[in-house]
Amino acid sequence: MQSPEQNPEAMKAAMAHVRALLSFIGEDPDREGLLDTPKRVVKAMHEHFRGYSMDPAESLGRTFKEVDGYDQMVLLTDIDLQSHCEHHMVPFVGKAHVAYIPDGKVVGLSKLAKVVEIYSKRLQVQEKLTAQIANAIQEHLQPLGVAVVIQARHFCMCYRGVHQPRAWTTTSRLTGVFLENLATREEFLRLIAIGRND
Numbered sequence: 001m002q003s004p005e006q007n008p009e010a011m012k013a014a015m016a017h018v019r020a021l022l023s024f025i026g027e028d029p030d031r032e033g034l035l036d037t038p039k040r041v042v043k044a045m046h047e048h049f050r051g052y053s054m055d056p057a058e059s060l061g062r063t064f065k066e067v068d069g070y071d072q073m074v075l076l077t078d079i080d081l082q083s084h085c086e087h088h089m090v091p092f093v094g095k096a097h098v099a100y101i102p103d104g105k106v107v108g109l110s111k112l113a114k115v116v117e118i119y120s121k122r123l124q125v126q127e128k129l130t131a132q133i134a135n136a137i138q139e140h141l142q143p144l145g146v147a148v149v150i151q152a153r154h155f156c157m158c159y160r161g162v163h164q165p166r167a168w169t170t171t172s173r174l175t176g177v178f179l180e181n182l183a184t185r186e187e188f189l190r191l192i193a194i195g196r197n198d
C-alpha cells in the first residue's frame with residue numbers, strides 16, 4: 001500500500017468512496033463536521049494497513065549466532081495486537097505470545113514483535129494471522145520449534161451479530177518440539193499464563 005502522498009490519484013478515488021458511504025448511511029458528506037472525514041479515514045486506513053508494504057524477511061533475515069550456545073526457549077509475551085477482520089473490516093484487538101527454541105540462530109527480540117505488527121496490519125482472520133506469524137519465524141530462523149498464541153476480542157462479535165462483548169477468541173500454532181514434547185509445551189503454557197488475570 002502506497003502512502004497517500006505517493007499516490008494522490010488513488011487517495012482521491014478512496015476519498016470519493018468514503019463520501020459515497022457517508023451518503024449511504026443517510027449522512028450529508030458536505031456538512032461541516034464531515035468535510036474532512038474522507039481524508040481522515042483514508043489516512044487512518046494507511047496506518048491500519050501498513051503491513052502490506054512491510055516484508056517480514058527484512059526483520060527476520062538478520063539473525064545472529066553469538067549466544068554462547070543458548071538453546072532454551074525465547075519467549076515474548078503480551079505483545080499488543082490490533083488488526084482488522086477481513087469479513088467486516090472492523091478491529092479485533094488483543095495480545096500475542098510468541099516463542100521459539102533456537103537451533104543456532106537467534107533474532108533481535110523486537111523483531112518478534114515486528115512480525116506480529118507486519119501481519120496484523122493487514123486484513124486478517126485470527127487463525128491465518130496466527131499461522132503466518134509462526135510460519136515466518138519457522139522459515140527464517142529454522143528453530144527447533146515455534147509457538148504462537150493469540151487472544152483477541154473481535155468487534156464484529158462485540159457490537160453486531162451475536163453481541164458478545166466479553167468473548168475472547170484464542171488461537172494457537174505450535175511446531176516442532178512444542179508439538180512433540182509435552183514438557184516443552186507445558187512450560188510454554190505455564191509461562192504465558194503469568195500475569196493473565198487482566
Ligand SMILES: [Zn+2]
Nearest residue numbers: 085087088156
Ligand atoms: Zn468480522
